[in-house]
Amino acid sequence: MPWKDRYTISNETSLADAELRWPQAKRCAVHVVVDLSVASGPEGITPRDIRSAPAIFGASEGLALVLAALAKHELKATFAVPAVTAEIDPAGIRSLIARGHEVAAHGFKHEDVSALSREEEKARIDLTTRILTDIAGRRPAGWFSLPRQKDPFAGGTISPATMDLLMEAGYAYMGNSLADDIPHYWVTDFASRRAILTLPYYYHFDDQFFSMFPVQGSGLENSDMLFRNWRAEFDAQYKRGRFFTMTLHPQHIGWCNRMAGLEAFLGYMASLPDLWNPTGAECAQYWSATYPAATTLGLEPSIWKDYPDSLS
Amino acid sequence: MTDSLSQEIGGLKAVARDWAARHQRIENLTWPAGKRIAVNFTADFDAMLLRRLNNEPPMQLAKGEFGGRVGIWRLIELFDAHGIKATIFTVGRICELYPQALKAAVRSGHELADHMWEHRVPKELDVERDHLRRTAAALAKFSGRRPVGSRSHHTPTLLREEGYIYNSHGAADHRPYYVLDDKGAPCLLELPFHFAIDDAMFFSFAWYASANGEQRLSDTDRVFDMWWAGFMQQYRQGGYLNVCLHPFVSGRALRIAMLDRLIARMKTLPGVWFATCEEVARHCLEAHPPKRNAA
Numbered sequence: 284m285p286w287k288d289r290y291t292i293s294n295e296t297s298l299a300d301a302e303l304r305w306p307q308a309k310r311c312a313v314h315v316v317v318d319l320s321v322a323s324g325p326e327g328i329t330p331r332d333i334r335s336a337p338a339i340f341g342a343s344e345g346l347a348l349v350l351a352a353l354a355k356h357e358l359k360a361t362f363a364v365p366a367v368t369a370e371i372d373p374a375g376i377r378s379l380i381a382r383g384h385e386v387a388a389h390g391f392k393h394e395d396v397s398a399l400s401r402e403e404e405k406a407r408i409d410l411t412t413r414i415l416t417d418i419a420g421r422r423p424a425g426w427f428s429l430p431r432q433k434d435p436f437a438g439g440t441i442s443p444a445t446m447d448l449l450m451e452a453g454y455a456y457m458g459n460s461l462a463d464d465i466p467h468y469w470v471t472d473f474a475s476r477r478a479i480l481t482l483p484y485y486y487h488f489d490d491q492f493f494s495m496f497p498v499q500g501s502g503l504e505n506s507d508m509l510f511r512n513w514r515a516e517f518d519a520q521y522k523r524g525r526f527f528t529m530t531l532h533p534q535h536i537g538w539c540n541r542m543a544g545l546e547a548f549l550g551y552m553a554s555l556p557d558l559w560n561p562t563g564a565e566c567a568q569y570w571s572a573t574y575p576a577a578t579t580l581g582l583e584p585s586i587w588k589d590y591p592d593s594l595s
Numbered sequence: 596m597t598d599s600l601s602q603e604i605g606g607l608k609a610v611a612r613d614w615a616a617r618h619q620r621i622e623n624l625t626w627p628a629g630k631r632i633a634v635n636f637t638a639d640f641d642a643m644l645l646r647r648l649n650n651e652p653p654m655q656l657a658k659g660e661f662g663g664r665v666g667i668w669r670l671i672e673l674f675d676a677h678g679i680k681a682t683i684f685t686v687g688r689i690c691e692l693y694p695q696a697l698k699a700a701v702r703s704g705h706e707l708a709d710h711m712w713e714h715r716v717p718k719e720l721d722v723e724r725d726h727l728r729r730t731a732a733a734l735a736k737f738s739g740r741r742p743v744g745s746r747s748h749h750t751p752t753l754l755r756e757e758g759y760i761y762n763s764h765g766a767a768d769h770r771p772y773y774v775l776d777d778k779g780a781p782c783l784l785e786l787p788f789h790f791a792i793d794d795a796m797f798f799s800f801a802w803y804a805s806a807n808g809e810q811r812l813s814d815t816d817r818v819f820d821m822w823w824a825g826f827m828q829q830y831r832q833g834g835y836l837n838v839c840l841h842p843f844v845s846g847r848a849l850r851i852a853m854l855d856r857l858i859a860r861m862k863t864l865p866g867v868w869f870a871t872c873e874e875v876a877r878h879c880l881e882a883h884p885p886k887r888n889a890a
Contacts, residue, residue, distance in 0.1 A: 285691055285692060285694065291692065292653070292656065293660065295694075295695055296668065296696070397652060433807065436652060436654065436801045438654030459654075461660075462664060463661060463665055464848060486800055487812065487847075493812065497808050497810070501808070508813060508814040511816050512814050516847070585691075586691050586694075592726070593688075594647065
């Protein structure tokens, strides 16, 4: 890649379909992410978010329905859990692990960290890691920064320091990046090739943007589109032998017709042969060993020229 | 009172007359023998450049980067599989970020055309000319020749002076038409582009920082139906269709699959001319040259 600071985060080209190999010669990888944050906006989880009816539903009936559907089709998921959420229901978090799912970190309270100082952000990462380690009994391997419904962009917010701090804190992967539809490396320093593995995320496969989005009561209910998007992407990626990922929020997807759509889709997906369904950590472990950054990332020096009349 | 209202009518009539005189419809448009409709598949290759220009956050840049790392390659593969030559409107700076993809596009015979130096048109005419020339030189390094087309707000007379023959930016007519300068002299051919046939309008979140209530979230079945209806509406009358794609949007696997179905269905009908924008422009200029407006 002709590297360009502040423009590019990874190499010039992705891996082609033909270059991809999954464990046990499986055909396609499927990563299910369940976001347990109830944060509605950039400030993260607020008392108002917690005191909402969907928060109760999402933590109880909605979560139970999602867990039952995953169990029925023998699917494992990665749960993105803010430290605050784990403190509110530690037993619930432990039961996720007992069911074979993974618990990954999702910020202190799933807040926007983009304006924090490096020190402040580091303190929050360390505290979150400690809380989740204490409650879950193991260190989280992954960190997520998923978008919230009231964010201005549907990509998740990070600061310029986030990826470096996650590497310093020992995280094996960051759970949501948009530069590929397979795992890929996010480079923070060109000279030293310092990089963290990121897993793909895309908002068209995230229930929250099709569930009364932008806000409850808006009437903009497009869950039928969500199910068509899941199906179309899964079919296309299965054919290519790549990677399919979906992001679920129990308070959204667990409701009524949406839950029926999720069940139908999971049933369809699970009926196909040769799916590899890792959790985030399993995926990161496989990827880092099979496609290590040292040999996978082809980074070339910048060929960028500066001109006084254009952006540097 | 009545006088000032009459004066206002007169003023607006003059504006409408002047504006209409800048547009020249091609009457009785015909396509090369055996062809009934011309279809231009176009890709606006701006990757993260536009998002960088708007100072958007890191994840937005990563979203754009999908276009350069993954999407553009898939579009090239798709067009090649169907034997279609497409036009890639390329931001000049992309030449410094994704040279491999541009080499591949040229190898496959696709047209490289201007999409501004860094996805903006400078206000100062001198700087604008520099940007145009810089982009042309950057693209020529890959294609071996200067681009003849643009998709931009660049000043039409400047484009003309720099050797451009077409722009694909307006929508004053379903079919290609001519834009004239303020003296009534023919300036450029317009290959109409419309937001209704633009992937970003259906699948791109926060396009130009639009608010959440305005988001374009759709699915491929819905867009397939709309675009097929658009194609058929033009096919029946022997018209033209310009399909505007963005590698970071349409390069997603589900959308490549949708475009594959759309193209395959178009090919079931006789007389569909899949051409580059340059080919369509040259045909129009030769078969239907513009006329100078009587002063």
